[in-house]
Amino acid sequence: xxxxxxxxxxxxxxxxxxxxxxxxxxxxxxxxxxxxxxxxxxxxxxxxxxxxxxxxxxxxxxxxxxxxxxxxxxxxxxxxxxxxxxxxxxxxxxxxxxxxxxxxxxxxxxxxxxxxxxxxxxxxxxxxxxxxxxxxxxxxxxxxxxxxxxxxxxxxxxxxxxxx
Amino acid sequence: xxxxxxxxxxxxxxxxxxxxxxxxxxxxxxxxxxxxxxxxxxxxxxxxxxxxxxxxxxxxxxxxxxxxxxxxxxxxxxxxxxxxxxxxxxxxxxxxxxxxxxxxxxxxxxxxxxxxxxxxxxxxxxxxxxxxxxxxxxxxxxxxxxxxxxxxxxxxxxxxxxxx
Amino acid sequence: xxxxxxxxxxxxxxxxxxxxxxxxxxxxxxxxxxxxxxxxxxxxxxxxxxxxxxxxxxxxxxxxxxxxxxxxxxxxxxxxxxxxxxxxxxxxxxxxxxxxxxxxxxxxxxxxxxxxxxxxxxxxxxxxxxxxxxxxxxxxxxxxxxxxxxxxxxxxxxxxxxxx
Amino acid sequence: xxxxxxxxxxxxxxxxxxxxxxxxxxxxxxxxxxxxxxxxxxxxxxxxxxxxxxxxxxxxxxxxxxxxxxxxxxxxxxxxxxxxxxxxxxxxxxxxxxxxxxxxxxxxxxxxxxxxxxxxxxxxxxxxxxxxxxxxxxxxxxxxxxxxxxxxxxxxxxxxxxxx
Numbered sequence: 001x002x003x004x005x006x007x008x009x010x011x012x013x014x015x016x017x018x019x020x021x022x023x024x025x026x027x028x029x030x031x032x033x034x035x036x037x038x039x040x041x042x043x044x045x046x047x048x049x050x051x052x053x054x055x056x057x058x059x060x061x062x063x064x065x066x067x068x069x070x071x072x073x074x075x076x077x078x079x080x081x082x083x084x085x086x087x088x089x090x091x092x093x094x095x096x097x098x099x100x101x102x103x104x105x106x107x108x109x110x111x112x113x114x115x116x117x118x119x120x121x122x123x124x125x126x127x128x129x130x131x132x133x134x135x136x137x138x139x140x141x142x143x144x145x146x147x148x149x150x151x152x153x154x155x156x157x158x159x160x161x162x163x164x
Numbered sequence: 165x166x167x168x169x170x171x172x173x174x175x176x177x178x179x180x181x182x183x184x185x186x187x188x189x190x191x192x193x194x195x196x197x198x199x200x201x202x203x204x205x206x207x208x209x210x211x212x213x214x215x216x217x218x219x220x221x222x223x224x225x226x227x228x229x230x231x232x233x234x235x236x237x238x239x240x241x242x243x244x245x246x247x248x249x250x251x252x253x254x255x256x257x258x259x260x261x262x263x264x265x266x267x268x269x270x271x272x273x274x275x276x277x278x279x280x281x282x283x284x285x286x287x288x289x290x291x292x293x294x295x296x297x298x299x300x301x302x303x304x305x306x307x308x309x310x311x312x313x314x315x316x317x318x319x320x321x322x323x324x325x326x327x328x
Numbered sequence: 329x330x331x332x333x334x335x336x337x338x339x340x341x342x343x344x345x346x347x348x349x350x351x352x353x354x355x356x357x358x359x360x361x362x363x364x365x366x367x368x369x370x371x372x373x374x375x376x377x378x379x380x381x382x383x384x385x386x387x388x389x390x391x392x393x394x395x396x397x398x399x400x401x402x403x404x405x406x407x408x409x410x411x412x413x414x415x416x417x418x419x420x421x422x423x424x425x426x427x428x429x430x431x432x433x434x435x436x437x438x439x440x441x442x443x444x445x446x447x448x449x450x451x452x453x454x455x456x457x458x459x460x461x462x463x464x465x466x467x468x469x470x471x472x473x474x475x476x477x478x479x480x481x482x483x484x485x486x487x488x489x490x491x492x
Numbered sequence: 493x494x495x496x497x498x499x500x501x502x503x504x505x506x507x508x509x510x511x512x513x514x515x516x517x518x519x520x521x522x523x524x525x526x527x528x529x530x531x532x533x534x535x536x537x538x539x540x541x542x543x544x545x546x547x548x549x550x551x552x553x554x555x556x557x558x559x560x561x562x563x564x565x566x567x568x569x570x571x572x573x574x575x576x577x578x579x580x581x582x583x584x585x586x587x588x589x590x591x592x593x594x595x596x597x598x599x600x601x602x603x604x605x606x607x608x609x610x611x612x613x614x615x616x617x618x619x620x621x622x623x624x625x626x627x628x629x630x631x632x633x634x635x636x637x638x639x640x641x642x643x644x645x646x647x648x649x650x651x652x653x654x655x656x
Binding site for chain 4: 355359360361362363365366385386387388389390391392397398399400402403404406407410434437438439440441442443444445
């Protein structure tokens with residue numbers, strides 16, 4: 001038999017959950033200047049985070065090619081993993097107050113990331129999705145995929161984040 | 165004893181070399197829209213490529229922190245490796261015409277990259293340097309380091325590029 | 329309008345395909361001394377490669393823990409990606425003779441690999457599976473997963489391979 | 493002005509330091525079954541960890557080539573980073589008892605690793621060296637290099653480890 005010192009607390013109310021979700025979306029879309037410049041938008045928070053952004057001429061790697069710069073792809077995939085862990089942490093701590101979860105979100109930081117550039121970043125818009133492969137007490141691990149608007153797999157990534 | 169079918173050709177003239185170097189700098193600073201937006205500048209092409217860029221509010225990861233977004237760091241380090249290979253390819257083919265080397269440069273592409281985020285990206289400007297660990301006939305491998313203006317090691321990266 | 333010099337050739341016979349499959353299994357299980365020592369066995373070649381190996385005391389990272397050494401996990405995941413590309417190359421060139429495909433297999437080489445160690449490598453046996461995310465003319469990219477016999481995700485990996 | 497609750501403790505005695513060093517060498521060479529099988533030997537603990545191992549037929553990737561299996565290279569480079577952090581943690585906590593530092597060593601675990609396979613693993617023996625790029629309170633980051641006995645750079649690696 002397993003004992004816990006703290007009895008299971010009641011989960012956050014649906015209202016609190018909505019407040020927290022709105023906060024996460026604001027963090028992703030507005031409170032991160034570089035992501036705001038990239039134009040990253042949340043398409044879904046659940047069951048996995050899905051982000052979308054549009055092609056723009058200033059995101060391009062070379063005038064001739066029109067392809068997304070690898071750094072833009074890396075930036076979006078890094079944001080994707082970290083933001084997926086925001087929702088993941090909220091779900092892992094269903095009884096914590098909004099304020100406590102919000103504090104957790106500020107402590108997420110990327111340890112390292114690998115990006116695989118598979119196909120040219122060509123398209124009118126792009127969709128990134130994320131799978132959390134583990135969310136431990138100190139490290140979160142994620143796999144990300146970026147597709148273009150024709151469903152072509154443009155890039156994948158794997159990253160580790162510090163969490164607490 | 166080793167035979168070569170083709171006799172060693174005379175190396176490019178100093179004038180041609182300067183034309184090629186100017187072309188590489190232009191590619192890095194002006195012909196890549198996203199790098200132009202980042203404000204990446206060449207500080208040295210030899211013996212290893214050194215790039216510099218300044219902190220700006222729109223490169224930041226979160227309003228409160230003032231730290232560079234991880235994606236900005238990834239973008240600069242990706243650019244650094246690819247651009248170091250431009251000069252590397254020019255040096256590997258010292259007898260080729262400027263036109264032929266320029267064609268080689270257009271065929272460089274990132275296969276994959278890992279970034280290690282070591283310390284907060286805080287500072288007024290940042291300096292990236294690159295070591296080519298191998299430049300083969302088909303793949304180039306690089307290690308990159310990003311320091312801030314106080315000499316703090318902010319990030320390292322390793323990347324593989326397709327070359328031909 | 330696009331021209332092809334070679335008309336579509338008839339695919340290999342079922343007999344040839346079986347010969348090639350047997351060759352691939354032999355390469356994985358017997359012709360690679362270190363994999364033979366690890367005891368890697370092919371469970372399926374299609375639709376994706378699945379490998380299996382058993383826990384053994386000499387594969388352990390530390391006497392006290394009984395957990396697989398990270399290097400054993402890396403070795404199996406590297407083998408997994410390369411071997412999945414063997415079958416992938418055979419499928420990509422359905423009309424080539426067995427001899428020609430066998431030559432392709434000898435030219436596969438790992439460019440780089442990332443491994444994410446998610447959970448302790450504990451179990452009686454382990455199952456590795458592989459997804460080919462791209463198989464180009466020069467580079468093959470793969471994602472691998474290692475589960476233990478209870479279905480726990482122990483590790484994931486991403487790797488790039490040179491192919492031709 | 494910065495206050496510390498605990499006054500600076502006297503550093504470990506030279507005798508204790510030698511005991512700890514001997515313990516670290518034993519952990520690397522004897523207490524890790526898979527590393528023992530690989531035949532990894534410590535050449536130097538300071539200023540950076542240097543490991544050595546000999547070529548053997550059962551470490552080979554393919555009978556024809558005689559080259560080290562990529563997994564053997566990955567295993568040695570993973571061991572190298574983790575073991576370098578053992579000495580690093582001892583140096584970071586110069587006043588802790590041998591027993592406390594030994595406890596820290598048991599808590600080191602690889603989060604993830606990238607290996608770049610640069611040149612064939614051919615040679616009679618191989619030398620691995622490690623640079624600790626950061627040793628924080630929770631994560632240690634390392635860069636590793638593997639040379640053969642002719643000084644050829646065979647592989648590099650970057651890895652993150654959980655520490656405490």
